Structure formats: structure tokens, C-alpha cells
Amino acid sequence: xxxxxxxxxxxxxxxxxxxxxxxxxxxxxxxxxxxxxxxxxxxxxxxxxxxxxxxxxxxxxxxxxxxxxxxxxxxxxxxxxxxxxxxxxxxxxxxxxxxxxxxxxxxxxxxxxxxxxxxxxxxxxxxxxxxxxxxxxxxxxxxxxxxxxxxxxxxxxxxxxxxxxxxxxxxxxxxxxxxxxxxxxxxxxxxxxxxxxxxxxxxxxxxxxxxxxxxxxxxxxxxxxxxxxxxxxxxxxxxxxxxxxxxxxxxxxxxxxxxxxxxxxxxxxxxxxxxxxxx
DNA sequence: AGCTCTTCCTGAAAGC
DNA sequence: TGCTTTCAGGAAGAGC
Numbered sequence: 001x002x003x004x005x006x007x008x009x010x011x012x013x014x015x016x017x018x019x020x021x022x023x024x025x026x027x028x029x030x031x032x033x034x035x036x037x038x039x040x041x042x043x044x045x046x047x048x049x050x051x052x053x054x055x056x057x058x059x060x061x062x063x064x065x066x067x068x069x070x071x072x073x074x075x076x077x078x079x080x081x082x083x084x085x086x087x088x089x090x091x092x093x094x095x096x097x098x099x100x101x102x103x104x105x106x107x108x109x110x111x112x113x114x115x116x117x118x119x120x121x122x123x124x125x126x127x128x129x130x131x132x133x134x135x136x137x138x139x140x141x142x143x144x145x146x147x148x149x150x151x152x153x154x155x156x157x158x159x160x161x162x163x164x165x166x167x168x169x170x171x172x173x174x175x176x177x178x179x180x181x182x183x184x185x186x187x188x189x190x191x192x193x194x195x196x197x198x199x200x201x202x203x204x205x206x207x208x209x210x211x212x213x214x215x216x217x218x219x220x221x222x223x224x225x226x227x228x229x230x231x232x233x234x235x236x237x238x239x240x241x242x243x244x245x246x247x248x249x250x251x252x253x254x255x256x257x258x259x260x261x262x263x264x265x266x267x268x269x270x271x272x273x274x275x276x277x278x279x
Numbered sequence: 280a281g282c283t284c285t286t287c288c289t290g291a292a293a294g295c
Numbered sequence: 296t297g298c299t300t301t302c303a304g305g306a307a308g309a310g311c
Contacts, residue, residue: 077306079304174305
């Protein structure tokens with residue numbers, strides 16, 4: 001399931017291999033995979049890929065033609081991937097969009113998404129700005145620490161849902177929320193308004209450390225994440241709690257990693273991640 | 280405004 | 296063994 005680090009890895013590969021290439025043809029296999037802008041599809045033919053951005057967990061391609069730039073937004077959702085042509089998948093019937101390029105290092109980019117929880121959108125500049133404002137909160141890697149502290153202090157409710165709330169903090173999903181909270185020694189159900197400022201700073205530092213480390217490992221390959229060129233992410237090997245229910249706590253505290261299934265699965269150590277009023 | 284609940288969808292895993 | 300059922304998961308929309 002692609003979250004921020006995986007989307008970043010995808011964006012970097014697309015930049016390295018397709019920046020400056022010309023989009024020749026864009027084939028949409030099923031109309032309902034495009035959330036918005038399908039009627040503008042033909043505009044993109046002949047446009048040049050001038051930039052690739054990541055917003056939260058989404059990858060945005062900027063395509064320029066005759067002094068105008070329009071955008072292809074790829075929401076990866078749970079199972080969505082952008083793949084180069086040479087990367088084989090077990091289920092080729094779920095390739096929904098094919099974009100062919102000339103002048104780059106790859107002839108084709110494919111949008112593959114078996115479960116179709118994500119969509120694509122074709123947007124002009126104003127549409128992209130609206131999309132961005134509506135859906136994405138601050139970026140965890142670029143938000144200044146003091147702004148993050150103020151943002152968290154203004155919220156109430158449980159900590160893990162807040163970390164995963166894309167309109168507040170964009171890009172953290174279930175895997176990284178669990179890993180960040182374990183390393184910051186914070187219980188997933190901690191009440192946000194009971195966190196001290198210093199604790200939020202620790203959370204901020206941990207969040208950035210985990211996400212940066214995951215990016216440098218190529219992301220986490222859990223349930224079939226592959227980069228566009230087919231390489232797997234190695235950060236899964238460094239997971240400490242995600243998917244480790246029943247195993248001993250890596251801090252050697254003697255307790256067993258538990259799983260709370262009330263909402264999205266929370267994996268945590270009941271001793272190291274206390275829900276008491278520690279700060 | 281801001282919660283929670285339901286829906287979307289398919290492959291994998293569990294259940295029988 | 297092989298069929299059926301359940302479940303996972305992100306985000307939108309409904310309902311309160």
C-alpha cells in the first residue's frame with residue numbers, strides 16, 4: 001500500500017527516466033478510473049513532461065504544451081502502482097491507463113490498480129489548486145516544526161487517526177503511523193490534547209526520521225509494492241511493529257506486540273507505548 | 280463543524 | 296481438497 005515514502009520513490013523514478021519526454025498517446029481502459037477531466041484527454045497528446053510532484057500519497061505529472069501546463073494526478077490508493085513497461089505484474093488485466101512516451105528512457109508508463117480505490121484526474125492549473133486545497137494538509141517532510149506543533153495542539157481526538165488524516169497531515173497511512181508511534185513511544189489512542197509541546201516535537205522528529213529512512217530504503221514492499229522499474233522497497237525489513245502481532249517487543253521490554261482492531265489495525269507495545277499521562 | 284458509519288473493490292486467507 | 300466466506304485497506308459521501 002503506497003504511502004508517502006512509496007509515492008516519493010515513484011516520483012523520483014519518473015523524474016529520472018521520463019522528464020522531458022513527450023507523451024504521444026494516453027489510453028484509458030475504463031472510463032470510471034478517471035475521476036475528473038476525462039473529456040480533456042486528447043489535450044495531453046503531444047505534451048511534454050516537465051515536472052513530477054508528490055502530494056501526500058499521490059503522484060502528479062505536469063505536462064506542458066503551447067505555454068500551458070496541465071496535470072495528471074495519480075492517486076495510488078491501496079493497491080495502485082505506476083509501472084514502466086518492462087515491469088511485469090501478476091494481474092495485467094488491472095492496467096487501466098497506458099501512457100506512451102518518446103524522448104525519455106522509458107517508452108510507456110502504466111497505471112495499475114486491481115482494487116481501484118484510487119483514481120486518476122486530468123486537471124488544469126485551477127483544478128489542481130482546488131484539488132490540492134481540498135484534499136491535502138501539510139507535508140510531513142516540509143512543514144516547519146513550530147507549525148506542526150501548533151497544528152497538533154489545535155486538534156482533539158486520538159493521535160493515530162490525526163496522523164493519518166490526509167487533510168491535516170498528508171501522506172501517512174497505517175504502516176507508517178504504527179511505526180512512527182512505536183518509535184516515539186506514544187499510544188495510538190493517546191488523546192491529542194493531552195500531549196505536551198515537547199512530546200509533539202519528539203513526534204515531529206520521529207515522523208521525519210521514519211519517513212526519510214523509508215524513502216532511502218525505497219519504501220516498504222508490503223502486499224505488492226513495486227517501484228516503476230520493479231524494484232521492491234526494503235524498509236519492510238526495518239518495520240518494528242507493523243504486522244508483528246504476537247511477537248516480542250523489539251525494545252526487549254518483555255511484552256508482546258498487540259493489535260487493536262477497533263478501527264484500522266493498530267500494532268503497538270502495551271508497555272512501551274503507554275496511554276497514561278506521561279506528557 | 281466535525282464525528283462515525285457505510286461503500287467502493289478484488290485477492291488472499293481463513294473457514295468449513 | 297475445493298468451495299464459500301471474511302477481511303483488509305484509503306477516502307468519499309451519507310447521516311447524525
